[in-house]
Amino acid sequence: MKSEFKASINKALNDANLTGALGKFSEAYKVNRAKAYEGIDFEALRSRVAEAKSSAACHLDEVADTFKKNAEALGAKVYRTKDPQEVKEYILKLAKENGVKSVVKSKSMATEEIHLNKTLLENGISVAETDLGEWIIQLAGQTPSHMVMPAIHMTKEEVSDIFSKEVDERLSTDIPRLVKVARNELRPKFLAADMGISGANIAVAETGSIVLVTNEGNARLVTTLPRIHVALIGVEKLVEKFESVVPILDALPRSATAQLLTSYVSIISGPNPNDDGTLKEMHIILMDNRRTEMAQDPKFKQALQCIRCGSCLNVCPIFRLVGGHVFGSIYTGGIGTILTAWFDELKKSEDIQGLCIQCGNCTQVCPGKLDIPEMIMEIRRRLVLEKGQPLVQKAIFSVVNNRKLFHGMLRAASIAGKPFTSGKFIRHLPLFLSDLTDGRSLPAIADRPFRDIFPEIRQPKQKEKAVFYAGCLIDFAYPEMGVALVKLLNKAGIEVVFPQEQTCCGAPALYNGAYEVAARNAVDNIKVLLKEEAKYVVSACPTCTVALAHEFAKTLDSVGETGWIGKAKELAAKTVDLATLVKRLVDEGRLSFKEGAVLGKITYHDSCHLKRSLNVFEEPRELLQKAGYQMEEMFECDMCCGMGGSYSMKLPEISAPILQRKLHNIKETGAPMVAMDCPGCVLQIRGGFDQEGSAVRVKHTAELLAEQLKD
Amino acid sequence: MYEQFKTRAVGVGAEVHRVATKQDGIDFILGFLKKEGIDDLPGSYAVWAKGTFLEGTQRGGLDAFAGLSFDVTRERASRAKIGISEMTFAVADTGSLVQDQGAVDQRLVSALTEIHIALVPSANIVPDKLSLFTRISPKTSRYIAFITGPSRTADIERVLTIGVHGPERLVIIFVDELGGAKQ
Ligand code: SF4
Numbered sequence: 020m021k022s023e024f025k026a027s028i029n030k031a032l033n034d035a036n037l038t039g040a041l042g043k044f045s046e047a048y049k050v051n052r053a054k055a056y057e058g059i060d061f062e063a064l065r066s067r068v069a070e071a072k073s074s075a076a077c078h079l080d081e082v083a084d085t086f087k088k089n090a091e092a093l094g095a096k097v098y099r100t101k102d103p104q105e106v107k108e109y110i111l112k113l114a115k116e117n118g119v120k121s122v123v124k125s126k127s128m129a130t131e132e133i134h135l136n137k138t139l140l141e142n143g144i145s146v147a148e149t150d151l152g153e154w155i156i157q158l159a160g161q162t163p164s165h166m167v168m169p170a171i172h173m174t175k176e177e178v179s180d181i182f183s184k185e186v187d188e189r190l191s192t193d194i195p196r197l198v199k200v201a202r203n204e205l206r207p208k209f210l211a212a213d214m215g216i217s218g219a220n221i222a223v224a225e226t227g228s229i230v231l232v233t234n235e236g237n238a239r240l241v242t243t244l245p246r247i248h249v250a251l252i253g254v255e256k257l258v259e260k261f262e263s264v265v266p267i268l269d270a271l272p273r274s275a276t277a278q279l280l281t282s283y284v285s286i287i288s289g290p291n292p293n294d295d296g297t298l299k300e301m302h303i304i305l306m307d308n309r310r311t312e313m314a315q316d317p318k319f320k321q322a323l324q325c326i327r328c329g330s331c332l333n334v335c336p337i338f339r340l341v342g343g344h345v346f347g348s349i350y351t352g353g354i355g356t357i358l359t360a361w362f363d364e365l366k367k368s369e370d371i372q373g374l375c376i377q378c379g380n381c382t383q384v385c386p387g388k389l390d391i392p393e394m395i396m397e398i399r400r401r402l403v404l405e406k407g408q409p410l411v412q413k414a415i416f417s418v419v420n421n422r423k424l425f426h427g428m429l430r431a432a433s434i435a436g437k438p439f440t441s442g443k444f445i446r447h448l449p450l451f452l453s454d455l456t457d458g459r460s461l462p463a464i465a466d467r468p469f470r471d472i473f474p475e476i477r478q479p480k481q482k483e484k485a486v487f488y489a490g491c492l493i494d495f496a497y498p499e500m501g502v503a504l505v506k507l508l509n510k511a512g513i514e515v516v517f518p519q520e521q522t523c524c525g526a527p528a529l530y531n532g533a534y535e536v537a538a539r540n541a542v543d544n545i546k547v548l549l550k551e552e553a554k555y556v557v558s559a560c561p562t563c564t565v566a567l568a569h570e571f572a573k574t575l576d577s578v579g580e581t582g583w584i585g586k587a588k589e590l591a592a593k594t595v596d597l598a599t600l601v602k603r604l605v606d607e608g609r610l611s612f613k614e615g616a617v618l619g620k621i622t623y624h625d626s627c628h629l630k631r632s633l634n635v636f637e638e639p640r641e642l643l644q645k646a647g648y649q650m651e652e653m654f655e656c657d658m659c660c661g662m663g664g665s666y667s668m669k670l671p672e673i674s675a676p677i678l679q680r681k682l683h684n685i686k687e688t689g690a691p692m693v694a695m696d697c698p699g700c701v702l703q704i705r706g707g708f709d710q711e712g713s714a715v716r717v718k719h720t721a722e723l724l725a726e727q728l729k730d
Numbered sequence: 731m732y733e734q735f736k737t738r739a740v741g742v743g744a745e746v747h748r749v750a751t752k753q754d755g756i757d758f759i760l761g762f763l764k765k766e767g768i769d770d771l772p773g774s775y776a777v778w779a780k781g782t783f784l785e786g787t788q789r790g791g792l793d794a795f796a797g798l799s800f801d802v803t804r805e806r807a808s809r810a811k812i813g814i815s816e817m818t819f820a821v822a823d824t825g826s827l828v829q830d831q832g833a834v835d836q837r838l839v840s841a842l843t844e845i846h847i848a849l850v851p852s853a854n855i856v857p858d859k860l861s862l863f864t865r866i867s868p869k870t871s872r873y874i875a876f877i878t879g880p881s882r883t884a885d886i887e888r889v890l891t892i893g894v895h896g897p898e899r900l901v902i903i904f905v906d907e908l909g910g911a912k913q
C-alpha cells in the first residue's frame with residue numbers, strides 16, 4: 020500500500036467532523052430506509068429493477084439504437100460515443116456554434132467522470148453547478164465524497180465560510196439562511212444561462228424519454244430556462260420499456276434518501292417549447308467510456324444494474340469511517356472502487372480495493388442486486404494476475420500451501436510466542452508487528468492443537484458420522500471450540516471424524532486475490548474430506564463453511580480446474596455449519612439442554628459470513644435461549660467486528676475503530692457475556708476486551724451450548 | 731384514497747385542502763392571495779398558468795386582484811411570490827401531483843415561485859404509479875412532471891431544509907366539482 024494512501028486514510032480517520040457526521044448518518048439511514056420500504060416486498064422490487072437493467076445491458080447496442088431512433092423522431096439530437104474526449108468536443112462545438120457564454124448544470128456524475136467543467140472553463144465558458152451540494156463542492160474546489168450527498172463531509176461552518184467568500188459578506192451558520200443564499204445567488208445564473216446540462220436517472224428506449232429525479236427543483240430549471248438542453252447520460256441508464264420506470268422510481272428515492280418519492284420527477288420526451296415560443300434545442304449524449312466492455316465481461320456485467328442510489332455507501336462500515344475522498348476519484352465506496360477500476364483503469368483501484376472488508380452489508384440493500392464484494396474479489400484476482408502477488412504475501416501463501424510446513428510453523432509459534440504471551444494472549448508484539456496488537460490482543464497459539472487432542476477424545480462408535488473441518492483458528496488457537504463440537508454431536512449420537520490431512524480452507528489467499536493458492540487448498544481439502552463415509556461435513560467457523568459450501572467450486576471454476584468442480588459440489592452439499600446442525604438435532608429431539616437453567620443475560624454478535632452468506636442468525640439465538648440465556652440484542656448486532664481475516668493486519672487503523680464501536684455496543688447491553696459463531700470474531704472481540712481490561716466474556720456458541728447439555 | 735393522499739402529502743410538507751365547487755376554490759385563492767400580501771410589486775406578484783379550471787366561472791374577483799396576472803413570463807414568474815396552476819392527477823401512495831407540463835408556463839409558475847398553489851380534481855386521485863401510467867403517457871405528454879411536496883435539500887449537514895430552487899410551500903386544493911379524469 021502506498022504511503023500517501025495510508026496518509027489519506029489517517030487524515031480521514033482523524034477528521035472527527037467527517038466520521039461523526041457519517042456515523043450518525045448511517046445509523047439514521049438504516050432506520051429511515053426501513054420505514055420507507057414498509058409494506059414493500061424489497062426482494063421482488065429489486066428483482067424487477069435488476070431484470071430491467073440487466074436485460075438492457077445484454078444488448079446495449081440495440082437498446083441505444085432504439086433510444087436514438089425514438090428520441091430523434093421526437094426532435095432531439097442524439098449523439099453516441101465511446102470516447103469521453105469526443106463528448107467534450109461535441110459540447111464545446113455546440114456551445115461555440117450557439118454563442119454560449121454560461122452554463123447551468125444539474126447533478127450529473129457522468130459529467131464529473133469526464134471532468135467536463137474544467138474543459139468548459141478553459142474555453143471561457145462559465146459553469147455553475149446548481150445542486151446545492153455540488154455547488155458547495157465546486158466553490159470549494161473539491162470532488163464529491165458521496166454520489167447522493169456530495170458535500171456530506173463538510174460542516175455548516177465550512178459551508179458558511181465558502182459562501183461568505185462567494186457573496187463577499189460575512190454569513191452566519193444558520194442552514195436555512197445558507198440555503199437561501201444559494202437560491203438567491205443561483206437564480207440569476209439560471210435566468211441568464213444559454214445552456215443547461217443535466218444527467219438523467221433513466222433513459223427509456225421505447226419512448227425516447229429521459230427521467231430526472233431531484234429534490235431541489237434545479238433540474239426543472241436547467242431543463243426549462245436555457246434555450247439549449249444537453250443531457251449527458253451513461254449508457255447504463257438505458258432501459259427498454261417505459262414500464263421499467265416504475266420499479267426504478269419505487270426503489271431509487273427509498274434507497275437513496277429514504278423518501279417515498281423525491282420532490283420532483285420529470286419525464287422529458289423530446290424538446291419542448293421555450294418561453295419565447297421557440298422550440299428548445301435538445302441534445303442527448305449517450306456516453307460509453309468502457310461501459311459496453313463492462314457489459315460484456317461476465318463478472319462485471321452486473322455493475323450496469325447500478326441505479327446510483329448510494330445506499331451501499333450508507334451501510335458500509337468502512338465508508339462511514341473514512342468517507343469518500345480516500346477513494347481518490349469521482350465515484351466512491353465499494354461501487355466506486357469497481358467503477359474506477361473500469362472508467363479509469365484497473366491499476367487505479369490497487370490501493371482502494373483493499374478497503375473492502377467483504378462484510379456483505381451492501382449486498383443486502385442494493386436495489387440493483389449488485390454483488391459488490393464479489394466484484395472486488397475479482398478485481399483483486401485480476402490485479403494479482405497482472406502484477407503478481409506482493410512478495411511477503413507470496414512467501415506466506417507458499418507456506419500455507421504446504422500443510423506440513425504450515426502446521427509445523429504454527430506449532431513453532433506456540434513456543435516462539437511465549438516471551439510475549441500473558442495468560443491466553445499475546446499482548447504486545449515487537450517492532451513492526453506491534454500494529455497487530457494495537458487495540459487488540461492476539462490469542463496465544465494453543466499449547467496443543469486440536470489435531471493432537473482429538474485422538475485422545477473417547478467417542479462411542481456410531482453409525483451416523485460427521486467429518487469435522489476445524490479450520491486453522493479452531494485447530495491451533497481455540498481447540499476448546501472443537502472439543503465442544505465433538506461433545507455436542509456425540510450427545511446426539513453422531514460420531515466425529517477428524518482427518519489429520521485437512522488444511523487451510525484457502526480463504527486468506529482467496530480474499531487477497533491469490534486464486535491459484537486458494538484452488539490448491541480447495542483440492543487438497545476436497546480429497547481429504549470426501550474420503551470419509553460421513554453424512555455431514557461440519558464446521559464451526561463460518562468463513563470455512565462458506566469456503567467449503569460456496570467458494571471451492573467458484574474458485575476452481577475461476578482458475579479453470581473444472582475437473583474438480585463436481586467433487587466440490589459434492590462436498591458443498593454435505594457441508595453444514597454447526598449452529599444449523601445443532602438446531603436441527605434439537606428440533607428432532609436428539610439433543611436437549613438441562614431443564615430450568617437460568618443463566619442470565621447474553622448478547623449475540625452476528626458474524627458477516629454466517630449472517631449474510633449462510634443466512635443463519637435465528638438458530639444460534641434460539642439455541643442459546645433454549646439453553647437458558649436471556650437474549651439482550653445489541654445495537655447493530657450484525658455489523659462487522661473489523662476482523663476480516665488479514666484485513667485487521669493490513670489496515671489496523673480502520674479495523675480498530677470498527678472494533679471499538681462493536682465493543683461499545685456490546686457493553687451497552689449490560690450483558691456480561693457475548694456469544695458468536697466465528698472463531699475469527701472471537702479472536703477480534705475477545706482480544707479487544709482483553710486489551711481494555713474489560714470483564715465481558717466472549718464465547719463461541721458451541722462452548723456455551725456444550726456446557727448446558729442434559730446429562 | 732383522499733385520506734391516504736393527504737397523509738402522505740402532509741408527511742412531506744405539503745398543505746392539503748378540499749373544496750366542493752370551483753367558486754369555493756376561487757374564494758379560497760382570493761383569501762390566500764390577500765393573506766400573503768400579493769400586490770403589484772416585484773416580489774409580491776402572483777402568476778396563474780391557465781388551464782381549464784376558470785372556464786365558466788365568475789372570475790371577476792381574480793381579474794381585479796392587483797398583482798395577479800395570467801400572462802406568465804420568466805421575469806414575472808421569477809418575481810412572483812405565488813404561482814397557481816392545475817395539476818391533473820394525484821398519486822395516493824406517495825402524495826404526489828402529476829401533470830403534463832409541456833406548456834412552459836405550467837413549469838414557470840410551479841418552479842420559480844415561493845408558493846405553489848395546485849388545483850386538482852378530487853376524482854383524479856389514483857392509487858399508485860402503475861395506475862397513473864395507464865392514464866398518462868410520454869407518447870402524448872412531452873414533459874410529465876411529478877411534484878411531491880415543496881423543494882427540499884439535506885445537502886448541508888443532512889439537515890432537511892425547504893425551498894432551495896423551487897417553492898418552499900406547496901398548497902394543494904382538491905376541487906370536488908372538477909370530477910372526471912381528463913386525458
Ligand atoms: S462488502 Fe462491506 S466493506 Fe465491502 S463494500 Fe460492501 S459494505 Fe463495504
Ligand code: SF4
Pocket residue numbers: 274324325326327328329330331332354384385386387388389
Ligand atoms: S451498487 Fe447498488 S446500492 Fe450501490 S449505488 Fe449502485 S444500486 Fe445503489
